[in-house]
Amino acid sequence: MIRQTLAAPVLAAAENEHRTFSLVLFALFVAVTLYITVWASRQTRTAADYYAGGRSFSAMQNGLAIGGDYMSAASFLGIAGMFALSGYDGFLYSIGFLVAWLVALLLIAELLRNSGRFTMADVLAFRMRQRPVRAAAGISTIVVSIFYLLAQMVGAGSLVTLLLGSQSEATKIWTIVIVGALMIFYVTVGGMKGTTWVQIVKAVLLMTGAFIMTVWVLSKYGFNLSSLLGDAAAKSGKGDAFLQPGLRYGATDMWSKLDLLSLGLALVLGTAGLPHILIRFYTVPNSRAARTSVNWAIGIIGAFYLMTLVIGFGAAALVGGKAIAAQDKGGNTAAPQLAETLGGGAGSTGGAVFLAIIAAVAFATILAVVAGLTLASSSSFSHDIFANVLRRGNATERDEVKMAKIAALVIGAVAIVLSIFARGMNVAFLVALAFAIAASANLPTLLFSLFWKRFNTVGAVAGIYGGLISALGVVLLSPICWGGKSSTLPAGNPTALFSDTVVAMIPLQNPGLISIPVGFLCAYLGTVLSKERTDDKFAELEVRALTGTGAH
């Protein structure tokens, strides 16, 4: 009884304590990264410096930066939350995200590094007529990056309100504006060098934070995974089902099982088509370093997802699904809440400190990812659309870099405004959509460019637009937009964009199962229905891609 009467004021004091400490840590991270950015700007003189960090990063540095670019807040907070609330199904996500790297390693990384220069379109347009292919690749790069960016920034807004305990709309808006301003600064001032270092710092912080939490959780269970799982299942109230696939995905009928396959396909094929990931391969001196950096990334990302498994089930066992869902229905606060519990629980100094540390790591995570996305989209606008489509290849390097900075400013500003408007919407689907578009529009054209001799301009353009339009089209007809109740979606989707009574025509939440084959088919048909042959250029591409001769 005494404890309870004391608890309230102590709790409030501790909350303030963790908020202040959180803000201090976050300010420290921002100060360090701003210093790095300004330092990097002094080292940035040429277009290769700005777009590709002077190609001077080591394989390990780039591997860390890839991890920093890839492990978004959605991975850290989202997957941990999914484990905590839906049990095993979180694993379906993290495994898709990891296995996807093998596509990048075996089929893309080295070949892209050897044959391209700054952007994804460099490789797609290598054998083709430049303008139509670069325009298409530029558009799909910008669409994918902006969708991804919106999801991250809106997520940042809600995350901060959750972690700082402030429910006001003003806090959300200010968070979005500050995140946006910082990312614009990193990209325009620091270019690829500054952005890469921000991502490296973030990756180290995130891995360290996750490692400490993992060991801490495991130590509570005598390093026995089985007893941790047993406890998590018991606390969840769902028993063994909590440790099996199906609580969240593919639970009911045929469509929901197909939806799970669709998600799996989009995850595994999407990564190797994400422009902000692809341009990271240009930051190393040669293809061997590109390959080794992917292997570093696989090690880092794999270790990270293994840790989120422990963190997520740890949150389910130690914090409990009810307490997590009470804070955030999506479970995004599972990791920070677990940190608080580990540190000694709400109201304790230890809890406040550890919560603050994990919250600051989450902010850092968001900043590094949005910077990478802004850089990828602005680079593509300047290098592909401005220099090669509008100026027909007659722009000076200086003009190009200047245009890239302007584009970063404009894209950043657009992202800020859109995120402010979208702040109340459920935009988590945008990440899955970005993966689906990358897998449907970018990957087919990339693979055909690199491996199919007959492939040509019409095929490339048809593949990109076909994949892009079919992915968007399926989403426009899906439960994301039309949330009416149906046998597939018994609960309906109350956060649907257009209507929550009309039943969706296509019950898939993820478009991949339809749009990925459509993308490949369009690329194939476009090619065989047009006469152009690019055999000579294919010989050049093959030789350069495999031997590294003439690589930039």
Next chain:
Amino acid sequence: MTTKASGPGPAGGGGDDNGAYLRIEQSVEFQRLRAAFRRFVFPMTVAFLVWYLLYVVLSAYARGFMGTKVVGEINVALVFGLLQFVSTFAIAVLYERYARRKLEPLAASVDTSGVAASADRAAVENGPETTPENGPEDQAPRKDER
């Protein structure tokens, strides 16, 4: 001064080089390199995709099997998932070894002297502004030493 070389595509490569590239492409050494590359990469891609899709399909359609307990609370689904991590790490390590032992020596054996000038040509076309581009690249090893 222009970024013509930016498209390593038609803008960058002169048409006269393509004969040289075709000759290299048809050389025995290059054919051997390509065959060795594809021999590893294609079957491995099929293998890991099938292995991964098997996991996803079982998660969707064979819930009973996936829920079978192996040891304590550890069930087939968890073991299967962890094996996906193991196979991913293993393929990464195998490919790195294969690339260093097989592919890199084969790539080095391809005679590209006929077109080796292309990188320089790009630099010339780009004018003086590209010269510093090569600067940091040359310094790359220094960074590693630190």
